Amino acid sequence: MSILTPFLRSLLLTSVLSFTAPLILVGAILIGLSLLGFVPLLESVGATGVKQVLQFLATFGSGQPFQGLVIIGFVCGIVGGLFDTFNFYRYQNLRNH
Structure with missing residues (x-):
């Protein structure tokens, strides 16, 4: 049985x-802060929070919040792939001993 197919699938x-985990997390934060803006006396907290999150994302995206979100997701995807590769390598070495 080829070992390449399960590795590539994993x-x-x-x-x-x-890649999708940080996108969902940031989206949930933005939605939560936006909904907080509908609560009386907390409108400014919600608006300020959304503004701060968008500024944070714009830092990574050369001034574009969406591009920053994609960059963060891409980097997390690469790190997850590297971790999976390391885990697969360690599993193969431990299985042979």
């Missing part, structure tokens, strides 16, 4: 999930 799945 690597692809890990990379995709690692």
